[in-house]
Amino acid sequence: DGGITQSPKYLFRKEGQNVTLSCEQNLNHDAMYWYRQDPGQGLRLIYYSQIVNDFQKGDIAEGYSVSREKKESFPLTVTSAQKNPTAFYLCASSVQIGLAGVGEQFFGPGTRLTVL
């Protein structure tokens, strides 16, 4: 089955620790995204990547890092510099549709991160 997967579903972290959230897709999409969602809120863009070995900061990149070494994978590291990391993290992928921009985004099931 084609799709996008995230792991783990739930993650607990002690203050001061870095943690890495996994995101994998087998849809052959060029573009991948990381979003953060706080309770009752919309999605805020952390980082996105339109091609392998390249990525751009979104609106709230501070305290986060990413890599895009493979087309299929876009892991997100939440570092100890992120002051309030407890949130729901969503990964997505999409195709580019030429001049019409970004196509439909496919979302993973999300990772709920809690800092203890």
Add this chain to the structure above:
Amino acid sequence: SQQGEEDPQALSIQEGENATMNCSYKTSINNLQWYRQNSGRGLVHLILIRSNEREKHSGRLRVTLDTSKKSSSLLITASRAADTASYFCATDAGDMRFGAGTRLTVKP
């Protein structure tokens, strides 16, 4: 920063009624998309409307786009209890930006 702003923040209707949600945005866009999210889940794509389109239909969904007013609306006709979810608009202006969403409750 949020690009899209949905209105209303919450909407409660009876089954069979129509639900209308609005989205306003600030910059020029390539396209606008609507998504649905059930509680605690990932988002599901509903419909994409390009900047040169004015209206689009998909089943019980009707989306309009007015680029001169920088606004869009999502109409769900003949709503069902299963339509209860949060609905988000997302704008593509080189990257994707989501609004805060409308929480729709459809009462049986």
